Amino acid sequence: MSNTIHAVVHRSSDQCKDQLLIKFIDTLMCSICQDYMFVPMMTACGHNYCYGCLKSWFTSNETTELSCPQCRSSVGSEPNLNSVLQQGMNCLVEVMKQETGDDDSGEKDYSSFFDAIKAAEIEYKADKDDNNLFGSVFSNSALAVVDEDDDGIARCSNCHWELDPDFEEEDGNVCPHCNVRIRNRVTGGNSRSTREDGTRRTREGFDSDEYSDGELDALEDDLQRYQRDSDRVIEEFSAEESADNENSLTSQFNRRFPVPKRGRDLFNDEAEEASSDEDDSDKDDNENDEDEIVTGYRKKRSIHHSSDVEQEDGRPNKEEELPHQPGVDGEEEIDSDLASFIVNDDGEVSEVTSDDNDILDDFRDEDRTPNDDATDTSSPRRKRFQVILDSDDE
Amino acid sequence: MASLPKRIIKETERLVSDPVPGITAEPHDDNLRYFSVTIEGPEGSPYEHGIFDLELFLPDDYPMESPKVRFLTKIYHPNIDRLGRICLDVLKTNWSPALQIRTVLLSIQALLASPNPNDPLANDVAEDWIKNETGAIATAKEWTQKYAQAKE
Numbered sequence: 001m002s003n004t005i006h007a008v009v010h011r012s013s014d015q016c017k018d019q020l021l022i023k024f025i026d027t028l029m030c031s032i033c034q035d036y037m038f039v040p041m042m043t044a045c046g047h048n049y050c051y052g053c054l055k056s057w058f059t060s061n062e063t064t065e066l067s068c069p070q071c072r073s074s075v076g077s078e079p080n081l082n083s084v085l086q087q088g089m090n091c092l093v094e095v096m097k098q099e100t101g102d103d104d105s106g107e108k109d110y111s112s113f114f115d116a117i118k119a120a121e122i123e124y125k126a127d128k129d130d131n132n133l134f135g136s137v138f139s140n141s142a143l144a145v146v147d148e149d150d151d152g153i154a155r156c157s158n159c160h161w162e163l164d165p166d167f168e169e170e171d172g173n174v175c176p177h178c179n180v181r182i183r184n185r186v187t188g189g190n191s192r193s194t195r196e197d198g199t200r201r202t203r204e205g206f207d208s209d210e211y212s213d214g215e216l217d218a219l220e221d222d223l224q225r226y227q228r229d230s231d232r233v234i235e236e237f238s239a240e241e242s243a244d245n246e247n248s249l250t251s252q253f254n255r256r257f258p259v260p261k262r263g264r265d266l267f268n269d270e271a272e273e274a275s276s277d278e279d280d281s282d283k284d285d286n287e288n289d290e291d292e293i294v295t296g297y298r299k300k301r302s303i304h305h306s307s308d309v310e311q312e313d314g315r316p317n318k319e320e321e322l323p324h325q326p327g328v329d330g331e332e333e334i335d336s337d338l339a340s341f342i343v344n345d346d347g348e349v350s351e352v353t354s355d356d357n358d359i360l361d362d363f364r365d366e367d368r369t370p371n372d373d374a375t376d377t378s379s380p381r382r383k384r385f386q387v388i389l390d391s392d393d394e
Numbered sequence: 395m396a397s398l399p400k401r402i403i404k405e406t407e408r409l410v411s412d413p414v415p416g417i418t419a420e421p422h423d424d425n426l427r428y429f430s431v432t433i434e435g436p437e438g439s440p441y442e443h444g445i446f447d448l449e450l451f452l453p454d455d456y457p458m459e460s461p462k463v464r465f466l467t468k469i470y471h472p473n474i475d476r477l478g479r480i481c482l483d484v485l486k487t488n489w490s491p492a493l494q495i496r497t498v499l500l501s502i503q504a505l506l507a508s509p510n511p512n513d514p515l516a517n518d519v520a521e522d523w524i525k526n527e528t529g530a531i532a533t534a535k536e537w538t539q540k541y542a543q544a545k546e
Contacts, residue, residue, distance in 0.1 A: 031492040034401045060458040069492035
């Protein structure tokens with residue numbers, strides 16, 4: 001059998017021989033430097049590159065996964081010298097050395113060619129002798145390996161220690177057991193769970209390698225449908241809530257669990273001692289604070305006012321009024337309508353402009369008058385609120 | 395300029411002697427790492443009949459580092475922003491030293507033929523593309539008419 005090919009080549013034309021030879025020589029070309037491979041190294045996936053080219057590719061990509069330039073598959077083990085290719089290369093070099101001043105190769109300057117070969121061989125030999133092939137990128141590192149058929153947990157290829165999915169952040173990409181650097185990303189297995197809990201569930205959230213196109217589309221459709229459904233439920237619910245409906249959950253809740261007035265006072269009792277000393281300074285030196293308090297006051301007043309109006313018999317329903325949960329019975333709308341009005345204690349409604357200080361001054365004076373109710377001298381805000389309640393009771 | 399790597403000289407020679415259909419790339423005389431590129435809009439795409447100017451620069455680390463490519467002609471494309479920057483995997487994380495100038499330019503031409511609004515660079519364009527594809531394609535055609543015509 002082995003003689004058949006020899007015989008065929010021997011019989012073939014010169015043109016055919018030339019073509020054959022050129023094709024063989026082309027296999028000696030490195031796809032990185034587009035030059036001859038003087039020290040050809042073969043990866044596990046079967047692709048060949050110069051030692052120097054592969055070394056600079058690996059060392060320039062040290063932090064990420066090492067990949068084959070031609071097929072992008074992960075390079076897990078150190079590439080070996082491809083001695084068959086090197087023999088072929090040496091045969092050609094021998095021919096060149098025997099030749100004297102030929103012109104068919106197009107290479108005139110042979111000496112620089114031979115120098116390049118020598119330099120490449122010396123680099124490889126020196127690195128090999130120093131045990132420093134590829135800048136030690138392989139001997140000082142390991143791969144995170146996931147066995148999907150087993151438990152799907154990433155393990156260090158060096159010591160088989162389990163790697164936490166977040167090990168990259170926690171341990172600076174180093175195996176916690178044997179301390180070698182992990183040079184690839186953890187793919188698949190437990191890392192997927194961390195990817196999926198993002199709030200924006202878009203296509204980028206999925207590993208496109210894990211799903212076919214149809215699957216991704218179906219998943220996306222499902223997600224959008226769920227989103228629409230839940231949006232609709234929320235909308236219906238809030239519409240029901242905002243409608244002035246006796247049966248709304250909030251008003252039902254408030255009727256069932258009214259916050260008693262005493263409870264509020266008890267709370268004030270506790271806070272009384274702590275804040276009574278700061279009372280005066282708070283009022284005097286912080287203008288903004290005052291404004292904020294006044295706004296709060298206005299808000300409370302306007303609600304009282306509105307509930308007075310709403311109640312046909314003129315008697316405000318205390319139970320409904322006291323628990324001032326936000327959002328109860330359209331408080332927000334009422335507030336914005338009446339925000340610029342303030343109700344005095346004697347029932348007058350006056351408009352408040354930004355520089356209408358009279359009312360604010362009255363308001364402050366009122367604050368400073370000692371109150372008979374001993375339980376109510378805590379924070380300024382609470383005190384005012386109590387004043388309002390008292391005046392309503394009268 | 396320090397000595398140009400043999401690979402760059404070889405690639406340049408081949409781009410001239412064996413050009414890719416619809417693509418031209420010429421190095422500048424004063425900087426052989428800087429190329430003026432034109433790409434014809436692919437047939438059947440909204441960019442058909444357009445001729446787009448690009449610039450391409452080979453960094454010092456090339457081919458360990460990807461070439462830097464940018465559109466100079468305005469283009470309405472979800473993966474190309476208004477500064478002409480291109481969102482293409484082989485120019486970023488998927489670069490490999492086995493790729494060349496010609497393969498990169500072919501990838502860009504392929505990107506014109508198949509825009510990917512799900513991995514956008516120009517967010518407004520991508521949004522438009524997803525919501526109203528026919529409208530976006532019409533805009534892309536309009537821009538091609540307006541900006542990407544051969545200089546007489």
